[in-house]
Amino acid sequence: MSTPASAARLRVGIAGLGRLGRRHAEALAFSTRHVELVAACSPVAAELELAAAEFGIAPEHLHADFEAFVNDPGIDAVVLVTPTSLHADQTIAALRAGKHVFVEKPLALNVEDCERVLAVAAEHPQQVAMVGFVRRFDPSYRRAAEDIEAGRIGRPFLVRSQTCDQNDPQGFFVRFAPTSGGIFMDCSVHDIDLARWMLGRPKALRAFASGTIALHPGLADCGDVDNGLAIVEFEGGARAVFYASRTLPHGHETTTEVIGTEGTLQVGFGAARDRIERRSAVGVHHDVLPDFFERFREAFAHEMVDFVAACRGDKALTLTLSDALEATRIGLAITRSLRSGLPEAV
Ligand code: NAI
Incomplete structure (x- = not known):
């Protein structure tokens, strides 16, 4: 109209x-x-x-x-x-x-x-x-959210989500890191928002994180890592596990698993660039998505x-500024935990 x-x-x-x-x-x-x-x-x-x-x-x-x-x-x-x-x-x-x-x-x-x-x-x-x-505008994530809303996996209680970029030997993100807030605020903030969306916006209570520098020592200057892991506890028992990486050798892999009392949902596994699979004497192969933009072009x-x-x-x-505030609040607790080595209240 x-x-x-x-x-x-x-x-x-x-x-x-x-x-x-x-x-x-x-x-x-x-x-x-x-x-x-x-x-x-x-x-x-x-x-x-x-x-x-x-x-x-x-x-x-x-x-x-x-x-x-x-x-x-x-x-x-x-x-x-x-x-x-x-x-x-x-x-x-x-x-x-x-x-x-x-x-x-x-x-x-x-x-x-x-x-x-x-x-x-x-x-x-x-x-x-x-x-x-x-990701709120990605057709696959939207369908996953609709499935959860319709009760198809029962009560969702655990989200495992990762944002992993292909290694960039030029280290673009090492220059970008000082203004980005670090790997969790830059990459995992998407997974944090997803977890809140898929779990029905529960209140986050506590976060624990760890990380390592596998390939880019320049990140140490701003207290960042190129591979980070985090666990977030929510009120009511729901939990989320996040992994973020800047160093995948083969391509970009954003994946999410939502685990419920009556089923699970997986989004994005395999990271296939297209629908071609090549079979030969050396194995079965498909090309991999090169970057976040190609993965989320449609979104x-x-x-x-x-x-x-x-x-x-x-x-x-449906996405609100409060959602963005909560994602920042959780991302900051994770980042504090990375630096302190201790669980941090959200
Ligand atoms: P970039 O460094 O390539 O681009 C930043 C741009 O801002 C440059 O064009 C620069 O000239 C301009 N700029 C700097 N100061 C400015 C000012 N005072 N006024 C106007 N323009 C100014 O960075 P990139 O990768 O494009 O990221 C930009 C933002 O997009 C970041 O906040 C990043 O977190 C976000 N982003 C979001 C993604 C997503 O998946 N939704 C993926 C990549 C980036």
């Missing part, structure tokens, strides 16, 4: 045109309905040149300065794909400038910053504020569609 709000195309500006920002920009410019990518912001001149050349953004809507960007009267909404340490302040500035906001995960690297964002969002209830927990597309729909008043979001 078409409403007056949905008659016009949503005018969106993007901040950050790095590894992921370019992908979001492509989706907004070329493959998402009811939206127009009209502005871009980056402190890097080459990225603004790319925004003009690739996405046809007019010179008056190319901004090196974030304040000028959020106050651009030509945009209704912003998509923030900037370093995590900037998310909270940029989200607040955009909400105060009257824009809808999509901000990449995690919302912030401390609970106080998340709470500041929630408070400002509450002052602007007509504006959408959405955090990019992309990233759905995520933008749902953001645009929410801004236009066509569809409500």
Whole structure:
């Protein structure tokens, strides 16, 4: 059904045109309905040149300065794909400038910053504020959640979930690590959000973590590891186990298992890139997904569609800022435990 709000195309500006920002920009410019990518912001001149050349953004809507960007009267909404340490302040500035906001995960690297964002969002209830927990938009995870909701595995009580990236010998993430919050805040935050979603949003009580550096000693400078393990205990008896790695030799493997009293569900095992299996004298082989983007390409597309729909008043979001705050709260307890070597209260 078409409403007056949905008659016009949503005018969106993007901040950050790095590894992921370019992908979001492509989706907004070329493959998402009811939206127009009209502005871009980056402190890097080459990225603004790319925004003009690739996405046809007019010179008056190319901004090196974030304040000028959020106050651009030509945009209704912003998509923030900037370093995590900037998310909270940029989200607040955009909400105060009257824009809808999509901000990449995690919302912030401390609970106080998340709470500041929630408070400002509450002052602007007509504006959408959405955090990019992309797995919530993945068709397989959605079906798993529907199965659980319908009681098909009984009462879910245990989630085992991992986010493991292929080793990058160039060590991109070693440079990225100091602003990312560490491996648990950067990678496991997705698994944390998933666990809360699949377990029905129980209150987290306690976390324990350990980790090791297998290949990238540079991470020690910021107290990070390239392989981390964590256990989280929830009120009511549910538990979650997380594994995050930067060093898989063969490809990207995001997998989740949800264990219930009457069955289990597994999502993503095998990490096959396509449906081809090759058999020969040396064995049976399939190609492996190279990275998170290829695994979640479809989910990233759905995520933008749902953001645009929410801004236009066509569809409500089920993912909330409180979910993002809780994911940060749990991720921080895990990170404290990694450093202290002791169980930490959430
Ligand atoms: P990146 O380092 O490749 O890109 C960051 C971008 O932000 C660059 O274009 C940089 O020029 C721009 N930037 C820096 N300061 C800025 C400012 N003050 N104003 C505007 N732009 C500014 O990083 P990447 O990998 O693209 O990550 C960006 C965010 O996306 C991070 O928060 C990360 O956690 C998140 N992310 C989410 C993923 C997911 O699965 N949902 C996957 C990868 C990243």
